[in-house]
Amino acid sequence: METRADVGSVSTKQQVFEAIRAQGHVSRVDISKYIGVSAGSVTSATAELITAGLVRESTGQERDQDAGRGRPPVSLSVRADSNFVIGVKLSTPHHSAVVMDMAGGIRAEVILPCSARRQGVDAICDFVDTLVTTALDRASLSAGDVTMVGVGLPGFVDHETGEVEWSPLLRDQGVPLRQAITARMNMPVELDNDANLLTLAELWFGAGRSMRDFAVVTIEHGVGMGLVINNQLYRGAQGMGMELGHTKVQLDGALCRCGQRGCLEAYVADYALAREASTALNMETDDDGTTTVMNMLLEQANDGNEAAQSIFRRAGRYLALGLANVVNMFDPSLIILSGDRMRYDYLYAQEVVSDMIAMTPNTRVGKTRIEAHQWGDLVWAKGAAALALSATTDRLFAAGHTE
Amino acid sequence: METRADVGSVSTKQQVFEAIRAQGHVSRVDISKYIGVSAGSVTSATAELITAGLVRESTGQERDQDAGRGRPPVSLSVRADSNFVIGVKLSTPHHSAVVMDMAGGIRAEVILPCSARRQGVDAICDFVDTLVTTALDRASLSAGDVTMVGVGLPGFVDHETGEVEWSPLLRDQGVPLRQAITARMNMPVELDNDANLLTLAELWFGAGRSMRDFAVVTIEHGVGMGLVINNQLYRGAQGMGMELGHTKVQLDGALCRCGQRGCLEAYVADYALAREASTALNMETDDDGTTTVMNMLLEQANDGNEAAQSIFRRAGRYLALGLANVVNMFDPSLIILSGDRMRYDYLYAQEVVSDMIAMTPNTRVGKTRIEAHQWGDLVWAKGAAALALSATTDRLFAAGHTE
DNA sequence: ACATTTATTTCAGTTGTCAAATTTATTTGA
DNA sequence: TCAAATAAATTTGACAACTGAAATAAATGT
Numbered sequence: 001m002e003t004r005a006d007v008g009s010v011s012t013k014q015q016v017f018e019a020i021r022a023q024g025h026v027s028r029v030d031i032s033k034y035i036g037v038s039a040g041s042v043t044s045a046t047a048e049l050i051t052a053g054l055v056r057e058s059t060g061q062e063r064d065q066d067a068g069r070g071r072p073p074v075s076l077s078v079r080a081d082s083n084f085v086i087g088v089k090l091s092t093p094h095h096s097a098v099v100m101d102m103a104g105g106i107r108a109e110v111i112l113p114c115s116a117r118r119q120g121v122d123a124i125c126d127f128v129d130t131l132v133t134t135a136l137d138r139a140s141l142s143a144g145d146v147t148m149v150g151v152g153l154p155g156f157v158d159h160e161t162g163e164v165e166w167s168p169l170l171r172d173q174g175v176p177l178r179q180a181i182t183a184r185m186n187m188p189v190e191l192d193n194d195a196n197l198l199t200l201a202e203l204w205f206g207a208g209r210s211m212r213d214f215a216v217v218t219i220e221h222g223v224g225m226g227l228v229i230n231n232q233l234y235r236g237a238q239g240m241g242m243e244l245g246h247t248k249v250q251l252d253g254a255l256c257r258c259g260q261r262g263c264l265e266a267y268v269a270d271y272a273l274a275r276e277a278s279t280a281l282n283m284e285t286d287d288d289g290t291t292t293v294m295n296m297l298l299e300q301a302n303d304g305n306e307a308a309q310s311i312f313r314r315a316g317r318y319l320a321l322g323l324a325n326v327v328n329m330f331d332p333s334l335i336i337l338s339g340d341r342m343r344y345d346y347l348y349a350q351e352v353v354s355d356m357i358a359m360t361p362n363t364r365v366g367k368t369r370i371e372a373h374q375w376g377d378l379v380w381a382k383g384a385a386a387l388a389l390s391a392t393t394d395r396l397f398a399a400g401h402t403e
Numbered sequence: 404m405e406t407r408a409d410v411g412s413v414s415t416k417q418q419v420f421e422a423i424r425a426q427g428h429v430s431r432v433d434i435s436k437y438i439g440v441s442a443g444s445v446t447s448a449t450a451e452l453i454t455a456g457l458v459r460e461s462t463g464q465e466r467d468q469d470a471g472r473g474r475p476p477v478s479l480s481v482r483a484d485s486n487f488v489i490g491v492k493l494s495t496p497h498h499s500a501v502v503m504d505m506a507g508g509i510r511a512e513v514i515l516p517c518s519a520r521r522q523g524v525d526a527i528c529d530f531v532d533t534l535v536t537t538a539l540d541r542a543s544l545s546a547g548d549v550t551m552v553g554v555g556l557p558g559f560v561d562h563e564t565g566e567v568e569w570s571p572l573l574r575d576q577g578v579p580l581r582q583a584i585t586a587r588m589n590m591p592v593e594l595d596n597d598a599n600l601l602t603l604a605e606l607w608f609g610a611g612r613s614m615r616d617f618a619v620v621t622i623e624h625g626v627g628m629g630l631v632i633n634n635q636l637y638r639g640a641q642g643m644g645m646e647l648g649h650t651k652v653q654l655d656g657a658l659c660r661c662g663q664r665g666c667l668e669a670y671v672a673d674y675a676l677a678r679e680a681s682t683a684l685n686m687e688t689d690d691d692g693t694t695t696v697m698n699m700l701l702e703q704a705n706d707g708n709e710a711a712q713s714i715f716r717r718a719g720r721y722l723a724l725g726l727a728n729v730v731n732m733f734d735p736s737l738i739i740l741s742g743d744r745m746r747y748d749y750l751y752a753q754e755v756v757s758d759m760i761a762m763t764p765n766t767r768v769g770k771t772r773i774e775a776h777q778w779g780d781l782v783w784a785k786g787a788a789a790l791a792l793s794a795t796t797d798r799l800f801a802a803g804h805t806e
Numbered sequence: 807a808c809a810t811t812t813a814t815t816t817c818a819g820t821t822g823t824c825a826a827a828t829t830t831a832t833t834t835g836a
Numbered sequence: 837t838c839a840a841a842t843a844a845a846t847t848t849g850a851c852a853a854c855t856g857a858a859a860t861a862a863a864t865g866t
Contacts, residue, residue, distance in 0.1 A: 037855090243734075
């Protein structure tokens with residue numbers, strides 16, 4: 001008989017802490033309303049958090065603002081310097097990292113260019129080491145100050161086991177990358193798919209803070225997706241992310257780099273557009289990936305080249321189809337389109353949205369909002385830091401470390 | 404500021420009750436292991452359940468079987484006759500209903516033929532009335548014995564609000580059907596999409612009892628899907644089911660009865676096959692829906708007619724694509740293909756499974772099992788009863804009715 | 807100064823849980 | 837047949853977390 005023991009519950013103390021971090025500055029009453037717990041419980045929880053050095057009463061904030069009658073609320077905030085984490089994003093053509101404090105503040109940033117070639121595990125670990133060391137240096141912190149490193153990379157990543165089944169960055173398959181990095185850095189490490197990082201970034205620092213359920217779709221070299229259900233990142237029934245990019249949008253369709261045919265990715269990702277550009281416009285892919293080709297393509301489309309325009313147009317239509325399928329399957333109230341490729345207006349045009357609406361049932365029209373977010377290159381690393389932050393909090397509150 | 408109050412928690416007592424119902428006969432120790440609660444707590448919970456009349460000690464079961472040392476376990480079972488519910492499935496070409504006791508036992512069944520035409524709300528209510536009355540009569544029970552009626556029908560149904568946005572059975576759109584039936588029958592009513600009913604049936608009485616996560620795909624007049632996450636039916640972020648049938652599998656593809664193009668349904672559902680049959684084989688759709696045509700088509704395919712075979716073959720390939728997309732999005736460990744159309748081997752052939760495997764990433768191959776279940780016509784009504792049963796339990800344990 | 811308002815704290819009471827001790831029912835072996 | 841031996845079920849006491857109500861604190865208005 002399979003056991004069904006409870007796992008998901010979170011202590012009130014942790015809930016209070018996360019509420020404070022989410023809001024920045026909140027009074028106890030507001031927390032009480034927010035998480036639905038009595039005021040008394042909030043008082044005792046905050047008391048413990050304060051003695052544990054995780055939270056502080058930030059006296060005399062915008063006191064004059066309130067102008068209310070009764071006793072003014074005393075606002076609470078997390079003590080930023082109680083813990084630090086590092087978020088690392090591995091990608092091409094550059095890797096990046098941030099040092100983040102407990103409050104979500106960025107203490108240092110690093111972006112380093114890297115080869116577009118596939119690497120071995122050791123080379124990846126070397127790079128992580130360099131990134132972490134540099135980042136710590138810039139933040140004037142030492143390795144001992146770091147409680148956790150969050151690492152994200154494209155590909156099939158199993159967050160639970162820390163294994164990378166496949167990644168465009170790695171030469172080998174089925175690599176136990178988390179263990180490798182942990183061993184190298186001698187720090188606790190969390191590993192995840194890059195789309196999940198982006199989703200965490202939205203959940204922690206973006207639009208997702210006020211949304212219970214939403215989906216994040218990102219287009220880069222591939223197409224990724226993350227889903228938030230009930231304020232929590234959902235990683236699929238078996239722990240791997242949701243592979244929107246390898247969702248099939250055409251029977252016997254275009255060839256995907258995964259070797260299969262008809263994947264959404266094979267119609268809308270960088271390499272798909274670059275492939276078409278090389279066919280119709282004689283553009284050649286160069287060594288640094290597809291960046292140059294993509295820029296040329298975009299330029300020509302803007303200059304009125306019809307072939308270039310039709311390439312983007314078709315990609316847009318398939319993207320609309322993919323988004324419509326997300327709506328048909330999950331029915332989120334918000335879909336966030338995010339990532340660097342937001343620059344290609346063609347992909348995120350009004351036309352795509354209206355195409356998508358035309359492909360979702362009438363009864364759902366208007367219930368799903370679509371937003372395009374253009375973040376800097378560092379969102380990914382920030383998301384990785386959020387991953388580390390959330391693991392740190394879980395760990396802090398797990399075994400009564402704060403009592 | 405949005406509030407985030409906890410909603411999902413279930414009392415230990417309810418957990419114990421549901422464990423007993425799920426297992427049929429269990430000892431207290433086993434429950435304790437199963438739900439991960441101390442033996443003491445189980446003892447006190449069962450004591451309350453017994454005095455509330457919901458559970459009984461079923462002494463001297465297969466006593467001889469055990470042959471263990473020590474004190475033999477005393478097995479517990481739910482008192483079947485403590486409450487009764489009715490499950491109603493509305494469909495074409497017949498409606499059906501079952502009376503179910505608290506233990507999940509069927510006390511009576513009704514199947515009544517009905518018109519294939521769209522009806523008004525009143526006509527539907529009339530039919531529900533007839534079904535319920537007949538069913539109660541056959542079970543020798545009166546309306547007062549029934550604690551809840553579960554009703555399921557195809558279409559877009561909002562379980563929360565009880566509204567039917569659209570259904571092939573209803574003439575109008577946006578019908579508050581639950582309220583209508585409640586008013587008519589003067590009984591509490593739960594309403595849901597028929598695919599969700601089937602999923603509940605699997606969860607309660609089928610393969611799902613031992614599975615934490617699985618998906619159910621059903622092909623009938625339309626294509627439906629239900630998803631179980633963590634032993635719970637997931638109804639999508641906004642409460643509507645997952646519309647696999649209206650997932651797009653082809654840009655500008657075949658016309659669907661929903662008015663859009665390229666829906667999976669438009670390639671694999673009854674009416675899609677019937678449409679092709681009428682084109683290639685001059686089969687005409689008659690008044691009682693598509694049943695006759697489908698049977699003729701199947702017959703001809705079995706007789707070696709190539710046009711008929713190719714119709715099924717194409718449907719099978721698109722079904723494989725749809726299933727592959729389910730795997731790519733949710734990655735469940737089991738997909739159950741269920742419903743009446745299991746008879747059409749062509750749709751559920753080995754070929755479909757291998758096509759599907761060819762469309763899912765290598766890393767996932769072998770992690771998703773596919774099973775085809777052929778239940779009788781009454782599964783749907785049983786699922787509706789399960790819906791009612793689960794609502795009844797929730798209600799029983801909500802406001803301390805059992806203390 | 808004093809009533810009013812609102813935030814926070816205190817505290818008694820409740821609930822749910824667990825660990826350990828105890829009771830009960832049964833098998834095994836002498 | 838009867839005393840271990842064994843395992844299930846129950847009882848008990850302690851404990852932790854939470855709630856609701858009352859008390860207290862810190863402001864504003866009159």
